[in-house]
Amino acid sequence: MISRLHRCEFLGCTRRQAVAASHKRMTNRAAWLSWTAGLLLVLSSSSLPAQESRTWTDATGKFKIDAKFVSLEGTKVTLLQTSGEEIEIDLSKLSPGDRKVAQDLAKKASENPFQVKETNPFAPKAGKSSTGGSPAGPSMPDRTAPGGTEPAPAAGNGTYTGRDAQLTSSVDGVTELLLTPQSDKLALPRNDAVVDRKLPSRGIALPKKANFFEKANSMLVHSSKPEAVVLYHIAPPGQSPITRVVVLNLETGKITAQGQVPNLYTGVAYGSDGLILVRQVEHHGKGNKGLMEGWIVKGKDLAREWSWEPAKGQSGRDEELVWGEILPDGRVLTANEGGKITCWKTEGDEMKALWRLQAQGSSRPDVTRDGKYMAIVADKQCAVMDLEAGEVVATVPTKGRHLPWPRMAISAEHSRMACFGFDKIIVWDLQTGEEIREIATGPISGGAAPLWLDDDFLLLGGHLLVDVKNQLRLWDYTGAEMTTFYDRTGLFVVGGPSQSSSLIPIALPHPAAKNYLARALQDPNLFILKEGTQVAIDVSGIQDAAQQAAIKDKLTAKLTQRGFVVGASGSIILKASTETGKSEKMSYRSFGEAPWNAKEYNVQSYISRLKFVWNGKDVWEGSGNNIPGFLSLSKDETIEQALKKHEKPNYHFFEHCEIPKLLTKPAENAAAGSSTSALGKSTVTISGLQ
Known part of the structure; x- marks a missing residue:
């Protein structure tokens, strides 16, 4: 979808009527997930006869569990593990x-008139949970939309249940800010008082996951205490999703507290006062994507405040919330998908809007660690805002460069600002404004926000370390399910055997990466493409x-604009080609229509491709196709x-594809087309970096 949206801006659409597209693909994995739906684990408050635990195997022989037999009702077999987890499976799937x-x-159970019932003391008070997971404390009630009247039980000993207030919004008197800078030059005072908090180097065992369908979704770190909140999504096919919350x-x-709540939530911010800010996300068309909640931890209790x-x-x-932050003075920042950023102040059960401004749609701002400044992108420029004064300090131009889905990053020292847009980074010195x-990074996987580790190193996607000074993709940290940071110590969630997982802290960049960089920079042939390199162009692949x-x-x-020399021959060749793809099934719907109203169309695809080839090896590749992500109908x-x-x-x-300014010599064992890989790579495991 990213490349499709990227591409659509090149098609010159005018929007008399806008139609959005989504690509439906049926994979083997999706079919397998549907088949295994009968193996999902379910929490229950029902009782069970006393039976010995044994190993049960499914019909494929791939899945095994140790559990007691509970009942057979019709074709449904209910089993109970020693942890108190109930499992329901169709008889035919055993x-x-x-x-x-x-x-x-x-x-035998039906013939026993004196059967004893063993009650699961950890089960929810009513109904069954769809998690099938480990007990996670009592559930907070559903808040698909505000308006429920049931109380909000706490997780833990139940001494604090939360206010569960429903806040209203007031925009009366809100100040509409424009990107009018107070200064014509960006020059922030450097903050050299930054002190990074440290953590023990040992890993932290996380609660065992319920099943295959439970995934770590997001993690928030407290701004002043050594505390983190991990949110897990549990969404088995055909069952109501829930979010499991673990505080450690x-x-x-x-683990200091844990609980669960219906629907899926993702973490937004963790305030100094202990407020956990989350937003609800849609799941198969259900859920309120405009809902934000404030949770609180007191002792062992986890409850909804509002x-x-x-x-x-x-x-x-x-309507869709995509970002938020809690400032040191308690003010809350929110941003929607349309790019509107608003600053709110809590007044009783009302959120009062103080100011708002329009940023680029689908962008993500960034706030400095001390909460003083915010970096945003809007209207072909990036800006730094003074959050205490509520004014734009200065702006810098992006010079018309294409930056879809941009994410901002501003360093803790107020010394560097970066705008990362899909496949490139632009970096400014905040002391000079230059x-x-x-x-040119190429597309980066991972949804984590970019983070400055120091003035020279930037982490993208939660895994790719970029050496900004030398313009190198230096190191790739793979193997983690999710990454966040405790100041500048990476916190990697890593899976282990039997649904176990651990939190692995690693200070970045790690010494081996720095040592490797020092050696690589001694190689005079490290860069095979740089300013002044002679490049040959081959267009024979254009059909x-x-x-x-x-x-x-x-x-x-x-190429000339990039500073390269174009010649009949060269040490590196830029090859352009087109090829006929296959017929693709696309679904389109009008904006505002429900996803299930989309209609499918067959579209013939064509692939456009650019490659840099060095010594017969593909060292960089960019491609796109003709299928529009959006249509404008006359x-x-x-x-x-x-x-x-x-x-x-x-x-x-071929006119708009961004080509790199620098390319490094590929490793001897690099796969074809793997130029966007880093110089080095480490896998994060439960034992640390490998």
């Missing part, structure tokens, strides 16, 4: 031997010969007719 065991035990002390490694809809009454992108780097000359001219201009035009116009190679790609 192995033939275990089917007979279940039937025999059910027969990062110094002792002990629920709130900042964008209530809005629609489309303005742009000091533009680095339509009539387009070859025009594309070669565009590529010549692009009067009386149908979707079929609009799609037919796009059934040809996307030649705009």
Whole structure:
């Protein structure tokens, strides 16, 4: 979807009627998930007959559990593990031997008139949870939307239940800020008083996951205490999703509180006063994506303080919350998908808007660690805002460069600012306001916000370490399910055997990465593409010969602008090609329509591709296709007719695709086309870096 949205801006659409697309793919994994739905674990408050625990195997032989037989009702077998977890499985999905065991035990149970019932003391008070997971404390009530009246029981000993207030919003008298800077030059005073907190180097064992479907979603770190909150999503197919919450002390490694809540939530911020800010996310069209909640931990109790809809009454992108922050003085910042950033102050059960400004849609701002400054991107410029004064300090231009889904990063020392947009980074020196780097990174996986480790190193996607000074993809930290930071110590959630997981703290950059960098920089041939390099252009792969000359001219201009020398031959070749892809199934719907109202269309795809080739090896590649992520329909035009116009190679790609300024020599064992990989790589395991 990222490349599709990236590409759509090159198609020059005018939006008389906008139609959004999503690509439906049926994978083997999806089919497998559907098949295994019968194996999901379920929490229950029902009772069970006393039976011995044994190993049960499913019909495929791949899955085994140790559990007691509870009952056979119709075709449903209920089992109970020693932890108190109940499991429901269709009889037909057990192995033939275990089917007979279940039937025999059910027969014996029905013949026993004095059967004893063992109550699960950790089960929810009513109904069954869809988690099948370890007991996580009592549940907070559902808040798909504010308006429920049931109390909010706490997790823990139940001494604190939370206010569970429903906050209202007031925008009366809100100040509409414009990106009008107070100064014509960006120059922040450097903050050299930053002190990073330290943690013991040992790993921290996390609670065992319920099943295959439980995934760590987000983690928040307290701004002043060594405390973290981990949110897990448990969303088995066909069952109601829940969020499991675990609060732990990062110094002792002990769990201090845990609980669960219906629907899926993702962490937003963890305030100095202990307020945990979360937002609800949609799941298969259900859930309130405009709902934000404040949870509180007191002792062993975890409860909801309030629920709130900042964008209530809005629609489309303005309705969906995507970012938030809690400032040291208790003010709350929110941003919606449409780019509106608002600063709120709590007054009783009302959130009062103090100011708001319009940033770029789908962007993510960043706030300095001390809460003084915020970096935003909007209207072809980036800006730094003084949050205490409520004014824009200064702006810097992005010079028309394409930056889709931009994420900002501003360093703790107030010395560096970066804007990362899909496949490139722009970096500014905040003391001088000068742009000091533009680095073509290629697409980076991972949704973690970029983080400055110091003035020279930036971490992208929670795993890729970039050496900004030398414009290198230095190191890739793989193997983690999720990453966040305790100041500048990485906290990696790593899975282990049998659904176990651990939190591994690692100070970054680690010494081996720095040592490797020092050695690599001694190699005079480290960079195979740099300013002054002679590059040859090969357009013979363009299927339509009539387009070859025009594309070669565009590529010549692009390379010259980058500082390269274009010649008939060169040490490195830029190859352009097009190819006919396969017919793709696309679903389109009008903006505002429910996803289930989308209709499918067959679209013939064409691939446009650029490659840098060095010594016969592909060292960089960029590609795009012709399928639009959005359509703009003229009067009386149908979707079929609009799609037919796009059934040809996307030649705009060759003009707008960003090519790198620097390329490093690939490693001897590098796979073809792996130029976007880092110089080095480590896997984070439960034992540390490997």
